[in-house]
Amino acid sequence: MNLGPEISQAFIVCISAVFTQNILLAYFLGLCPFLGVSREVKTATGLGLAVIFVLTSTCMLNWLVYHYILVLLGLEFFRFILFIIIIAAFVQLVEMVLDRYSPFLYQKLGVFLPLITVNCAILGASLFMVIRDYSFIVTIGYGFGSGLGWFLAIMAMAGIRQKLANDRIPQGLQGPGITLIIAGLMALAFMGFSGVLQGR
Amino acid sequence: MKSETRKIISDGLWNNNPIFRQVLGICSTLAVTNLLANTVVMCVALIFTLSLSAATVSMLRRFTPRNIRMMVETLIIAFYVIVVDLVLKAYWPEMSTNLGPYVGLIITNCIVMGRCEACGNINPPAHSFLDGLFNALGYSFVLLIIATIRELFGMGTFLGYPMPYFSGPYWDKWIVMVAPPGAFFTLAVVTWVFRSFEIRRENKSK
Numbered sequence: 001m002n003l004g005p006e007i008s009q010a011f012i013v014c015i016s017a018v019f020t021q022n023i024l025l026a027y028f029l030g031l032c033p034f035l036g037v038s039r040e041v042k043t044a045t046g047l048g049l050a051v052i053f054v055l056t057s058t059c060m061l062n063w064l065v066y067h068y069i070l071v072l073l074g075l076e077f078f079r080f081i082l083f084i085i086i087i088a089a090f091v092q093l094v095e096m097v098l099d100r101y102s103p104f105l106y107q108k109l110g111v112f113l114p115l116i117t118v119n120c121a122i123l124g125a126s127l128f129m130v131i132r133d134y135s136f137i138v139t140i141g142y143g144f145g146s147g148l149g150w151f152l153a154i155m156a157m158a159g160i161r162q163k164l165a166n167d168r169i170p171q172g173l174q175g176p177g178i179t180l181i182i183a184g185l186m187a188l189a190f191m192g193f194s195g196v197l198q199g200r
Numbered sequence: 201m202k203s204e205t206r207k208i209i210s211d212g213l214w215n216n217n218p219i220f221r222q223v224l225g226i227c228s229t230l231a232v233t234n235l236l237a238n239t240v241v242m243c244v245a246l247i248f249t250l251s252l253s254a255a256t257v258s259m260l261r262r263f264t265p266r267n268i269r270m271m272v273e274t275l276i277i278a279f280y281v282i283v284v285d286l287v288l289k290a291y292w293p294e295m296s297t298n299l300g301p302y303v304g305l306i307i308t309n310c311i312v313m314g315r316c317e318a319c320g321n322i323n324p325p326a327h328s329f330l331d332g333l334f335n336a337l338g339y340s341f342v343l344l345i346i347a348t349i350r351e352l353f354g355m356g357t358f359l360g361y362p363m364p365y366f367s368g369p370y371w372d373k374w375i376v377m378v379a380p381p382g383a384f385f386t387l388a389v390v391t392w393v394f395r396s397f398e399i400r401r402e403n404k405s406k
Contacts, residue, residue: 025380026380027231027380028226028227028230028231028380028383029227029231029305030227031226031227031230032223032224032225032226032227032310035223077282077285077286078282079304080278080281080282080285080304080307081275081278081279081282084274084278084307084308085271088271088274119308120227120305120308120309122308123304123305123307123308124301124305124308127300127301127304127305128300128301130301131300131301170392170396171395171396171399172391172392172393172395172396172398172399173388173391173392173395175223176220176223176388176391177388177391177392177395178388180384180385180387180388180391181384181385181388183384184381184382184383184384184385184388185381187379187380187381187384188376188381191379191380191381
């Protein structure tokens with residue numbers, strides 16, 4: 001089997017998931033933690049790293065389960081329930097493993113893991129992967145790219161919000177309001193990348 | 201009882217509005233606000249899911265062990281979402297493709313989980329049902345405002361029908377309004393306006 005074109009497609013999908021089709025700025029997935037946990041760069045980094053890891057792994061797991069179990073049994077409509085169970089179980093497992101073997105990582109990422117189960121970006125990426133009919137290798141690229149895109153967006157936002165802390169903002173716009181406006185500007189900036197992948 | 205019902209209604213629609221007070225569950229639905237028709241369908245789906253799953257969670261609240269509560273709630277929500285998804289696929293396939301994965305994403309919509317946790321867990325079914333219903337309605341009306349603004353400014357139409365001034369040659373269509381950034385800007389402005397009302401009212405009552 002020649003994997004060359006597969007891998008290059010996975011690479012393109014990955015880059016476009018980071019920049020032009022950013023899961024947060026173009027598809028609005030994972031907005032709640034994005035608004036809630038973006039006050040400090042440090043916590044944002046932790047959450048972002050956890051999202052990259054969980055998103056990549058659950059995308060792969062869900063691909064395997066969808067194509068080797070659900071499609072064979074003709075139970076595609078069952079995917080919502082199965083995906084969410086897999087995500088929840090995976091997150092729980094990672095939490096236990098980290099707690100047992102790596103207290104350092106557990107301290108860094110552990111608190112964010114329960115939050116991730118309800119992060120729509122994770123389920124959303126799995127659903128997109130099914131709708132767009134990606135192959136397994138492309139799915140790896142897509143999962144990693146989406147996670148990385150989310151990570152970049154929340155990092156940038158946390159950096160901006162730290163600078164913003166001392167500024168005078170109209171009372172009604174404080175909190176979510178100003179964050180949404182910044183997110184809009186970031187989405188505009190990320191739209192500028194769309195030329196990078198033109199002609200694909 | 202009367203005043204309790206009234207409190208649920210006013211909390212859901214305004215005082216504790218899911219979007220501009222709780223800022224929950226905007227993820228999956230902002231994406232479909234570029235067209236009013238999509239938003240209406242999405243809102244109906246959300247109203248159905250939220251009110252019924254809150255009622256179901258509340259009916260089962262005495263039989264659910266505490267430590268697997270979240271999982272049970274997710275499964276109940278997923279059940280209703282699957283019903284919505286299958287009905288859409290069967291009777292309105294174009295709309296189903298338009299909405300893409302966003303119908304399925306109602307499962308992880310924080311407002312559904314949030315209301316099941318905050319209200320369905322403690323209160324009797326009728327109360328939870330009303331709470332879910334009015335939270336969903338409060339959520340929907342803000343989204344419908346956003347969708348109307350985006351469609352009108354971005355495409356010059358309302359529910360697909362061209363509007364007199366906005367679709368004419370005098371109106372240069374704001375493409376950015378139908379693109380993703382438009383959703384963020386519109387939601388920010390709507391939040392700003394509604395919060396300002398609140399702040400003014402609070403200042404007056406002081």
